[in-house]
Amino acid sequence: MLEIIFDLLANNAVPLQEHVSTDVVHGSLPKAAAALGVGLAALGAGIAERGIGAAAVGAIAEDREFFGIGLVMTVLPETLVILALVVIFLV
Amino acid sequence: MSSSETGNYEYVSARVRSRRAYLYGDEEYRRFVRMGPGEISRYMEETTYAKEVNEFGARYKGVDLIEYALNHNLASQFEDLLRWSEGELYEHISRYLKKFDAWNVKTILRGIYAKEDIERIRDDLIPAGEFKSAFLEQLIGSSDIEEFVNLLEGTMFGKVLIKGFREYEDTGLLVPLENAIDRCYYQQLLRKTEVVEDPSLVLYTDFLRAEIDFKNIMNALRITHSGSEIPITEYYIQGGKQFTAAKLSSSMKNLDEMISMIRESTYGEQLSGAIEKLEGADSLISFEHELEAVLLEYCDRLSHVYPLSICPVIAFVLSKEKEIENVRAIARGKEAGLSPEEIEKQLVIS
Known part of the structure; x- marks a missing residue:
């Protein structure tokens, strides 16, 4: 999948080359990759939350007291996205 | 990967685990043993049985009230399991719960054989299986065993019962019919789980096969104990x-x-306590209870190893059944005037 995206980026870059120098294109490549990284991290978090959310709702249905802990557990994988977001500021 | 195909294991096992936490423990049983039937039903009213005790409270009292509340609670809890589950998980649970169809069919069969009162047969049914209550009513109403077998023709028990019925006609014994039902139940369970490679299902199959082993041991022990000459192949599953x-x-x-032989098998280690008891006493009951407790423990372990599988559900079904049996044993024991110590011996506590 990554190859396709890089291909797309490269192909789109061709007409740009006429106006902008190659340095700029190369400079934006890491940013695009970082953005992709954050997106993938969010996807991973979503998959993780699917299972946890189902279990949490099940537990809350049995006992409302689980609401607090269920909520915390459900959003726990969200830390993945926050950590991935750091990458944005690094590039 | 949609949940409708593979099943919503997360949701169901979370609910089942929560329900499991509400089951009665040792402490409650010990308290029940010292209470009268009225007190027990009052206590039950404050726990998960509230709805049933209230519903039947006006019509029945004492031990009958407890019995009705237990049976109906069991049925409604197992109905819940089916309501929650989806896809593959639903298939597994519904196949396992056919256990109660087998139980009901056997109960009615014995009732008809013994020419028991219709009301009394009805009391012993557990409406948790697949058969609708109208169909069960029809079965109870059948005048003899032939009619009963004919009524069941379209169901999963149909074929084997017809075969068993021929034997019954020759011998006049219920055994071939009862065995046909048991065998049929386990075969339909194992048939569908044989060809899978999912590790959790492999373990589930293992559990089912252990359950069959234990059933076979129990049958063999009972035959040996009673000193009868029936060959084990008659009972063997x-x-x-x-x-x-x-x-x-x-x-x-x-x-x-x-x-x-049991000691040398792979169950020897887990059953060592039970085997010692069996050697010491001549009562089979404590051994039987020990077997049940070991099976429950085995299933519990599986449900910890594979939390997202059918195992937690089966563990819940088994422990719920034990709870029902225990409370019923206490209530019936109290009614019969047994001492608390004697009643405690009848309980399966794991």
């Missing part, structure tokens, strides 16, 4: 893991041999 029919029938002539 195919699909067990450890004990073949030949192995059982060669050692069942004598109780000591039987015990040493």
